[in-house]
Amino acid sequence: MNLVIVESPAKAKTIKKYLGKGFEVLASYGHVRDLIPKEGAVDTEDGFAMRYDVIERNGKHVKAIVDKLKKADALYLATDPDREGEAISWHLYELLKGRKVLKEKPVHRVVFHEITKKAIQEAVDHPRDLSMEMVNAQQARRALDYLVGFNLSPLLWKKIRRGLSAGRVQSPALRMIVEREEEIEAFVAREYWSIEADLNKDKHAFSAKLSQLNGEKVEQFTITNEVQASAAEQALSTAANGELDILKVEKKQRRRNPAPPFITSTLQQEASRKLGFTARRTMQVAQQLYEGIDIGNGAVGLISYMRTDSVNLAEEAIGEIREYITANYGKDQMPPEPRIFKTKSKNAQEAHEAIRPTSIGFAPKEIAAHLSKEQLKLYDLIWKRTLACQMIHATIDTVSADLGAGDAGVFRASGSTIAKPGFMTVYMEGSDDQPKTKDDEKMLPPLTVGEKIKLLLIRPEQHFTEPPPRYNEATLVKALEEHGIGRPSTYASIISTLQDREYVEMDRKRFIPTDVGRVVSKFLTNYFTNYVDYSFTAKLEDELDAVSRGEEEWIPLLEKFWKPFKEKVDYTGENVKRSDVTQEPTGESCPECGNELNIRLGRNGRFIGCSNYPECSYTRDMGDGGERAEPEKVEGRQCPECESDLIIRQGRYGKFIGCSSYPACRFIEPLEKPVDTGVECPQCHKGTMMQRKSRRGKIFYSCSTYPKCDYAVWNEPLKEPCPDCGWPMLTMKTTKKRGTEKVCPQKECGYAEAVEVEEAANAD
Known part of the structure; x- marks a missing residue:
């Protein structure tokens, strides 16, 4: 018996069907090891030695692999064909070697870019060794992110506010959003x-x-x-x-x-424009299509690997597409020669392919009944783009x-x-x-x-004239790609990190920096200029790519980065006062005592206060010109309780709609309209789950028929029934201890399934 290891159970199920007898396929459920979550995980005094430990939630999966390997003749490591996948295979190999269960058993690394019978069998027939160049590139990236996070975050706590954190890649992205907002504010219409x-x-x-x-x-x-x-x-x-x-x-x-076939970044941009998908949602749905969907004869991978920066198409795929065009649209709709697209990225791995259907014969309308609405929308987009790229102009x-x-x-x-x-x-x-x-x-x-x-x-x-528009997900991904910040597979996690840390918020699907986000960006830009500089970040990404190609060594790369960075951290910690970071002079005099007024950061955001505090306690809201501005009225509406005007108020947890007759009338409602997730309420089956924001600013999901139905959950609902208890809905839950899981919201059930971690999910 041969043991094959992949990341996810869905992929394991699909691959098992193609390999048949003689092969056992198990899932690692993503990474099996990570750096120990404390200082010293990367020892800068000992050649950047990295201290790993088994991820707690995956301990049981490692044990299952160990038990199966004892009875196996050979081990096949079949994780994803990229740096992160290579690292997962290496970490597993190191773990198994340490537990002495490999003995003299052969270990093979198999790589495929689509989950089809032919691709799987060819990969198994032609295995290779682990690529230590790719593993070291991933280790270097992880070490850099760890060193930045563990050194900058405490500095942010000390200089700005407790609980803040900084990351190597998302900090330049935050700077980009803040600079665009400053451009908009400075803009003078003509x-x-x-x-x-x-x-x-x-x-x-x-x-x-x-x-x-x-x-x-x-x-x-x-x-x-x-x-x-x-x-x-x-x-x-x-x-x-x-x-x-x-x-x-x-x-x-x-x-x-026609446009070239999709790569990761263009798929995220187009799914945002045409489908309204977030980058994270796009990658989640694409992962499902890649790993396999049952379309009648068992699970089959419907698209090629979705983390790629190459626009190449395999000759076999082009031949099939041209045959399909001839049969369904006529030979005159096809150019005499196949279209060959050139990859713009100098670091693209040309062995990879663009994102395409595994078979153009799987037309969306023919397999629609087997796909969810989101899967069908994204697959239809990929299928049409791939087909169109080989048609005439x-x-x-x-x-x-x-x-x-x-x-x-x-x-x-x-x-x-x-x-x-x-x-x-x-x-x-x-x-x-x-x-x-x-x-x-x-x-x-x-x-x-x-x-x-x-x-x-x-x-x-x-x-x-109009100011430049704020970034939405599509334009931010495009800007990140143009500047060489991060890599396509990390864009979703960059955006999620900025939102989770409340450095940015969304307004009409556009990014707006929060007050805290502005102060953090200003601090990093002023005191760590190089490390949020677009060209510096892009150059570092290029060097990591060079490590993965074997052109550079990873330890010298870390040494070159670490010494000047640590000196900057130490100097800033000793010489920069908190007031230098959180306060900014306005050039105005205090109307009460004559001292200078400063823009300051408080618990509820930025405000203007006297520099002579606490002797003088004068404050006012940002934007007020001494006299408080008239509150903004909600046009065309009156209070449903007393018929007074409704106005937009500012509270501890942000803006909300309230009655102008307050405190005589205490009617309030949220300013933001709830977002419909499209998931049917599992309790009443009449409404749908709506994304709302609590008074404390926390996102939750509740039935659209509230107060008739009071069903609510804290985690993102998924339109999937629980495989254990049959409850019509699962939720997506992420914790530091267990990572991201699909869980049943019914506490008495306890069902939980780990979701495969996206490449470089720890990049920040």
Whole structure:
């Protein structure tokens, strides 16, 4: 009997089906060892020796592996094909070697990028040795994260507030969000005007935009006020006299090529844009599709490995896709030669593939009945993108026309039509924060030079420049990737860490730094500039990649990092006062005693207070100009209890809606609307579980029919029945001691199943 070890029970079940008799497949449930959770786990005085211990929650799984190995002839380590997977295999090997159960038994490392019968059997037939280069890269990353966390976190406690922590990778991400917010706050809007002409030809209405005025090209800020706009309108209307002359018509044809197949980062971005998935949810659902879904004949992996930065497709996969296109869309919808995409990342592992269906023949509509709604949505996205990337380009006809208003000015009308949709029949890539334009959708009537077109109206329109938008998950992932911060597999954990530590919060799916997040970012930027610098962080990632390729040694890398970092920590601890970090001068004088006012950090966030405290106790809220600002009214609503105006109040736990007649009327309600998880309430079966925030700011989930149904849980609900007691819903629970688990919310049941840890989940 041969023993095969994978990370998760779902994967074990799928692989067992393909290997059959003679093989036993067990799950390690993620990492089996980690650094001891105390100081000294990385000994900087002893060559960065790392002290590991078995993860408590996985002790029983290690024991099961030990017991099975005693009866096995050989051991196959089949964890994921990346650094984290390599490290899991190595840690398990070291544990088993230490317990003397390996003896002379052969140990093989097998790697596959999709869970299909062919891939599994080929991997077992062609095993390799453990890659110590990849293991050492993972150890170096873990050591760096440990050293940063265990040295910076106590400093944050001392200089800012107890309970804070800092991480090597998420700190530059926090800086990015804070800097964007500061950009927005410093932004000064500028007024500008555009002028459009409404036209009609043969009952076909269209519009044109002013492009020249008095012989000069019209730029964004050519017309900057209403007086100029009115004068231009008057001059143009007089010169046109009800008609515009067609001066020039340009017809062009352009091609649009399909986007490459998904890599981890682009999948996270597109799932955020089109499906509203968080990065973490995207990776969880992708993991399920990769590990195997029962689609009628037992479990089968539906997609290739979902942690990749390569856009390569296997020749066999391309051949199958081209056959599918020919059979279902026609040979004319396929280019003569397969499309080959180039990977942008210089550190991409070209042996990996892009994220694709394991078989393009598994069309979404044919397997929909076997997938959950989320699984189907994500699989459909992956399937369509993969199919489209091997189809012909789209052909788009564009028309532009210049229309003159006498000598006063020239208007330009543009439009386009899709002549041949090509790949767009199947899939179109989404975009982020693009300026709205109707040109791509607008069709123009037939236009000929020399014709006169009826002018209906000349319309001046006022505009104001807008600040850069706050990051959402898609744009933050894109920015992290562009700066080389972290790696695609770590983006979900970076975002979750920032939210869990309450350094950022979400507003309309956009990131806003909290007051604490701002102070932490300012502290790290001022006193640890190098370590939150984008290029420094990216360079360190490159060096870790070089270690994984065997081009650099990991101990010298740690030595180079550690000494200057420790000196900086020691110097800051001894020479920087807490007030230097948590207070910021405003340049204003205190109205009560004349001393300078400072921006200070308190229990409930930042406020303005006198620098002469405690002798002077003057304070005011941020944003107040001495007099307290009028509270913001909730438009169109009155208090349901006394019919007074509702206003937005600031309390200890943030903003909320309250009655303006307080304290005579004590009506309140949360400012944030609850988010529907789509999971049916397991108690009443009438409502759905809604994500809400408690008065103390903690997230919980309760039935949408409350108060008729009072069912509530603290952990994220999952649309999965408990396999032990049959309760219609499980929850996702994460603790420091046991990690992330699927648990039954019924206390008397006690069901718990460990969830595979994402690569580099400990990166921060």
